[in-house]
Amino acid sequence: MSLSKIATLLLSSVSLVAGHGYVASIEVDGTTYGGYLVDTYYFESDPPELIAWSTNATDDGYVSPSDYESVNIICHKGSSPGALSAPVAPGGWVQMTWNTWPTDHHGPVITYLANCHGSCADVDKATLEFFKIDAGGLIDDTDVPGTWATDELIEDGYSRNITIPSDIAPGYYVLRHEIIALHSAENLNGAQNYPQCINLEVTGSETATPSGTLGEALYKETDPGIYVDIWNTLSTYTIPGPSLYTAGSAATATSATTAAATTTSAATTAVATTAAAVTSTAAELEASTQTRVTTSESSAPTPASDDTSQLNQGDADPLDGNSAPATTTTTVVATPAASSESSPSSGVLSGACSQEDYWYCNGGTAFQRCVNGEWDASQSVAAGTVCTAGISETLTISAASTRRDSLRRHLARPKRH
Known part of the structure; x- marks a missing residue:
């Protein structure tokens, strides 16, 4: 076992005490809304009405890959829709701010939208079809385990800004925001998913209605971005889930890597979907x-x-x-x-x-x-x-x-x- 892995395992014991975190605050086009404070609201008989979905994950725990085919992966364990929706214009922005995040829980940060086709307050989450609108993965792998989107989130005050595609048709949508921690993902079923959901009302008069993927079909436990060893230098990393939707594009493809890796043997294969990567020296x-x-x-x-x-x-x-x-x-x-x-x-x-x-x-x-x-x-x-x-x-x-x-x-x- 590498020294960096040992050090991180020691730090993990501290992280368990500190908690993994949840989205505590949301800002939508300049208006601030409260998140679902699971360590408080779950225990109240009359919690406030929110745009955020509730959950019974009071331990700040995660959804494991073995649960990818259950409704738990959609908006977290025991989740229920928020009663309210926040208005946002096409091309507007949403800032999701977590209460905390462990420094050793490296991995991608991904955000999706799904049309509720009516009110999101009573939507059946199993029918929601999500299309990806924002994602960050591996930023730099010079030093193992690398710099990840989670490291940027921590540096930015535990926040990530998300832009709503500028061509999205008006209606009520669920925004699904998620961190996937990969510090134990070298083991099958070792990745940790932390999904968080809020309700939005997209305004305007645009017309795009991207196709999506059911929450229970977003990932497989053997996906290369899920079952991966970040404690070895990575030649490539594939952000899990469907491809990124941008205004004017189609949102049906498998997740894309932004660069390709050369192979060291004829038996090794790699996928390049955007550009050939360059070496660092x-x-x-x-x-x-x-x-x-x-x-x-x-x-x-x-x-x-x-x-x-x-x-x-x-x-x-x-x-x-x-x-x-x-x-x-x-x-x-x-x-x-x-x-x-x-x-x-x-x-x-x-x-x-x-x-x-x-x-x-x-x-x-x-x-x-x-x-x-x-x-x-x-x-x-x-x-x-x-x-x-x-x-x-x-x-x-x-x-x-x-x-x-x-x-x-x-x-x-x-x-x-």
Whole structure:
């Protein structure tokens, strides 16, 4: 066992005393609302009416992967809808503030929306279909166990800001906000989910109605972002759950990583869905066969486009043509397969597909995935990268012409969401 793992196990005993935490305060478009204070309100005969959902998890405990197919995973154990809803405009913002969070409980922070199709005060939670609107995962893995979205949440006063997509149709929605702690996730059933829910009323006159996923189908205990050892250097990390929805996109695909990892043997496979990652030193640029990855998704607008090749999403680093370029190529083992759907030569695919989770690279410049029996929205590969054309079980993306000094500057700059 590593020294860092031993140290964290010792710190965990302190964390158990301090408690894991819950959302104590919510700010919606500048108005502050109280969270469900489970250590207080659960024991009161007449607790206040809130936008927050109640729960009977008085121990500040978690939902384990063995409970992923139960209603407990939706809005926590014994949860019931809040009586009120907070109005928010499309493109507005929500700040979720936790009362505390243990420093050793590293992992992703994820937020979803689900349309109640009527009042959320009496909605059947088992019928809610969630689409992901914000997520942060692994930010930097230079030092094990790395820097995670939970570390940023702690640094930001136990808070995370979430932007409501600007095209969402008006109506009543449940916002599901969640931390997944991965400090014991190297063991099957070792991840810890801490879901928290609130009710929103989206105003305006927009028209988007993204498709979603039932809460009991969001995760599997063997998902690569759930069953993962953060105590070893990670070459890639996949944020669990469906793909991120942004205004104008489709929200049906499997969760995406923001970079690809090279393989060290022909038996190892890796998925790259946005850009090829770069290595962190000049020596690695010359000879390394493994890249570092950071994963962070957000629906908030950023200066850079979603498909730029970068270490942290939203950080643009234009390269000029000076000096000799270095070349980094992502190599993965792909399993081509025939398809009964549209031919790759026909351009963007749409409609039904039969090869679940297979990828389609359209002419080397864009990609899609077969999810829930349908092709998801087409996404462009990053500038300076190409994917291997055709339909296959694993997507292959290659990057070239990366200037060394620009990479050093890029890797040296810390970035925040």
